[in-house]
Amino acid sequence: MPREYTGHVLGYEGDKLIIDIGQSEIDWQKLLRYNNGQFPQIELVFDDQQRRSLLQNKHMHAVIGDIAAWQGEDPGEVKMWFKWAFANAFELDDIKTSHMTMEQASAFISTLITFAVKHGVPLTQYQPLDMLSPGDIEAFEYQCLIHKRCVICGKNPSDMHHLDTVGAHGGNREHIDHLRLRAVQLCREHHQMAGQTGVDTFLERYHLTGIKIDERIAKGHKLNMR
Template sequence: MPREYTGEVIAYDGQNLTINVGQTNIDWQKLLRYNNGQVPKVDLVFDDQERRSLLQNKHMHALIGDIASWQGEDPEEVKLWFKWAFANAFELENIKTSHMTMEQASNFISILIAFAVKHGVPLTKYRPLEMLTLDDIFKYEYQCLMNKRCVLCGTNPSDMHHLDTIGANGGNRQKINHLKLRVVQLCREHHQMAGNMGVETFLDQYHLTGIRVNTEIAKIHSLNIK
């Protein structure tokens, strides 16, 4: 089974290439066993910025590491399964994460995040609100709403928190039309914190945008949309 690692080239003399892989935990003995005791060969792929970025690669491995810890599985086994699921979903042949385009890598990360949110995977290596781009934070907020998990800590149960003033829309939450009102999903502790901080300060501090209620969100949360 191929194993993929990321490193930084620190020297090249025309024949020998030296790569620093940092604190990466490479199970060298396992690699030797896979190759009948022989030093394994490697494929060398340089990041040309058209393929997935080094930052995206870091995010993939952090998410896979969290999912593997939660499942009690080998991260490489987890990675292999998600690569198979990704290739199947997008009708691709077997694909290496190092050969993904930036768009493919973004979609792959989205699949990992969706799985983590749906199943309540504790995200310790991967911190979505610190590591995601603004566009991807929006997707994460949406997943948290659909799965009723706090966008800040992942807690379930949690509640929808309205960012737009309800009083300006009729006052009665049971009767107003919730469509297009901005909301986020928060646990009780963070719900209170958001109320104390004020909407815009809260959104700015945690890089959130809020999600406008659509019919799917309304159905999940039993909201009136008439």
């Protein structure tokens, strides 16, 4: 169960606030057990547009929720583990997501998504192509090519789909130099859809740009680089 929520202030009277946190399934009994029968203390952080945004916070918890459901773990425990791993990787002191800068929050979300793509976590609460910024979608596309997960639905097996016409680069796909050609990773269903709708329409529908194949991608897909 998450132990951190995002809400909106509905009103105030003196030092008392009325806050809508948009949650109807808070396990109050569990919270009381955690706090020896007392109502828990909370930390109130107002969004000053410098720390992570409310939208970023929503995205964090959506990905964490998907990872927790896949692992069969408590989302709060999953969040604590990723916070520790993130702080350790970036040589930070123990960090609170509510105190992250927007840049740190973006990197944290990227870490969560990379884990999800690598391990095939079904993303149901979090829809990367609808929720990510354009720059972050490109990073997501790259991770899907590296880990061979369909960029639309996350399925594996999947195949690389070339966006540039191979004939314009020497013809035979087995003998051309694939470096710098654009590609996306797609399952059979979405591969067929891309072929039927056309490249430009397909890319626009799913907010994709395609990734230029580099050496790491080429090696992973056993493509020619000469």
